[in-house]
Amino acid sequence: MIELLQASFSSANAFASGLLIFVLIYWLTVIIGLLDLSSLDVDLDTDADVDGLSSIAWFNSALAFFNLGRIPLMFFLSFFALPFWVMCVGVNSLLGTQDSWLGVLFMFPIAFFCLFIAKLLTWPFVKLFTIMEKEEAPKTTVIGQMCTILLPANATQIGQAAVKTAGSPLLLNVKTTQGHLVQKGETALVIDYLPENQLYLIEPYESL
Missing domain, CATH: 2.40.50.140 (Nucleic acid-binding proteins)
Structure with missing residues (x-):
């Protein structure tokens, strides 16, 4: 257990561990009622009024590909943080790079790979949140009527x-x-x- 804690807070794994702790604290505050599910959610949908901004369209497509915008940001982040932490700690412990700059560099390809893991894990929830949004729609569409x-x-x-x-x-x-x-x-x-x-x-x- 002590070895796991030491590995978790080594220089190469500190960011992954901090992200996981942040997610755990978030869900704890949701459970005890201090926050609701949308408290830390942000609007990731980017609109452009000027034609020809292909970079904006590419960004929106990337968000949609990883289900961001279809499910709450914190929900996606929860499914990203755990595999990200497990892989960072596991890879750096296996290679002995938890206290080196090489271990820090490993964090980037691991994070990219974990985006696909999070996409796969969150895919079953996309339909659920779509249904929930449809149920919530009348609450805003009747305003002004x-x-x-x-x-x-x-x-x-x-x-x-x-x-x-x-x-x-x-x-x-x-x-x-x-x-x-x-x-x-x-x-x-x-x-x-x-x-x-x-x-x-x-x-x-x-x-x-």
Whole structure:
């Protein structure tokens, strides 16, 4: 055990060990509720308004190839960090390079290889996150749309409203901004979604 700790924090393996510890701390804080799954996620989708920027298109294609943008960054990083650490420690211990610059250089081809391992390990989850995104879509697409009040609501009382769709009306739990009251049958505008309460913020249409 002592030998493993010494190898893990040798100069050639320190980065891989630090990355693994960071991932473990992240998941620990998620489990105990200090963070949620999207707390450290970033938008890796790069858009360009100027034609001819092939480097941007190449970058987006590379991200998509490794499933980045399809699953949360921290989720991908979790499947990258463990094999990266195992291979860095294993290769450098086998070759006796854990305390040399050669061992540090080995980190780069190992990292490249582990990108493909992470791609393979995360592939089954791509469909899962796609389904989850589709389920979350109405929460953002209804913002800015008109709704009809079904149950009265104010800033403290939660009511219900319906938004017209191509199919069945979408039912929303709603409350109003401070100082407003909406009654059954009135029209209001959906202005925001409150994820902590899982309800929508609305304002009477006539007051806008």
